[in-house]
Amino acid sequence: MAWQQVHIQCEKSQVDLAEALFMEAGAVSIVLEDAGDQPLFEPMPGESPLWDDVVLTAIFQLSDDDQGAASDANPADTLNFEALSQDIATQTQATRVWLTSLEDKDWEREWMSHYHPIPCANNLWIVPNWITPPEPEAINIIMDPGLAFGTGYHATTRLCLDWLTEQDLAGKTIIDYGCGSGILGIGALLLGAKEVFSVDIDPQAVLATNQNAERNHVQDRLKAFLPHEFNEFCTNNEVLPVEMIVANILAKPLMELAPYFATLVKPEAQIVLAGLIDTQIEDVTAAYQPYFNLDQRHAFPKEEDMHWHRLAGTFIG
Known part of the structure; x- marks a missing residue:
């Protein structure tokens, strides 16, 4: 199984919108990371602290190459990730956007290693x-x-x-x-x-x-x-x-x-x-x-x- 990652850097006020847009497009996972070096301290009850500047990574699962992109296949196989990333970056006022591929691995063994x-x-x-x-x-x-x-x-x-x-x-x-x-x-x-x-x-x-x-x-x-x-x-x-x-x-x-x-x-x-x-x-x-x-x-x-x-x-x- 292959994986496509779409990364955007945006302000924390735009994270909820970006997550919703990527999930609607078929992302199977969203990862949030600090875009700078800002510490997060112990939250008060009910708080969910987030960095001011965030790198959001949306991960899409693709079918194996030999499966093709049939109409009933994984919808992510037909996505234009370049266009999708630019569209969501525009809507969320992102300051950076880029794509990376994630190699297929035995993730259980990778985690254990x-x-x-x-x-x-x-x-x-x-x-x-x-x-x-x-x-x-x-x-x-x-x-x-x-x-x-x-x-x-x-x-x-x-x-x-x-x-x-x-x-x-x-x-x-x-x-x-x-x-x-x-x-x-x-x-x-x-x-x-x-x-x-x-x-x-x-x-x-x-x-x-x-x-x-x-x-x-x-x-x-x-x-x-x-x-x-x-x-x-x-x-x-x-x-x-x-x-x-x-x-x-x-x-x-x-x-x-x-x-x-x-x-x-x-x-x-x-x-x-x-x-x-x-x-x-x-x-x-x-x-x-x-x-x-x-x-x-x-x-x-x-x-x-x-x-x-x-x-x-x-x-x-």
Whole structure:
């Protein structure tokens, strides 16, 4: 199968129109990218932030060359992409327009080729589930990277995992709040924790966590919940307080969760927070100051990711 890509560069106010026009013409996918180098910060509820200047790429699926362009074939086969791109560029006041071809590939294998085993601190590895662990005797977290956030490739996940390898987790019950793929809770269990309660607002994350827990043979010691399910579970079971919380989310929800986290933990319980850039450290620390002493701050060691930080400390309530 062949693919044709049509690219336009336009202002964000024109993106909705451009998307509608391309989809009407038969595009199977739309990709939006930053046309400059403009950062996007954490959105407020209900917001969908977009760069001021956007490169929009519309992807069209074409039939194989030997199929021809019969009347009942894929409509994209008969499109004049040069004329289509110029017409939509005019309607959306685009500043640039160009065409590229996308070679046919086995896209599943292409996607898989981007993932590889990752060595973390203290003999801990993250290994995609289709790859044989390079260090079989190491502590290997076997993950499916395609289900939810938490593949191990992001600096914030690595910051938390490295911190977990430095703790004495034996016999501890841990809450992984904002669990994503479940990687932090699973890592904690493989490192010796007794039990993990994983919580996320996304049902897909709960599903991914359960699947990855089975993949790592820790499903009997990990329970995954949506927030309201976790609250109900705690009400009906004597599971609180716990000895540790890990939370790799974003600054705003972390600040809102500070008083709630204080109700979940024992005196001197440990906490680690991540998903923070350097400019957010002061605000997050202030939000936790009435409840936790966040006296440990660490930046990701690679220069290109040093803006990502973790905070750790203990409950003082």
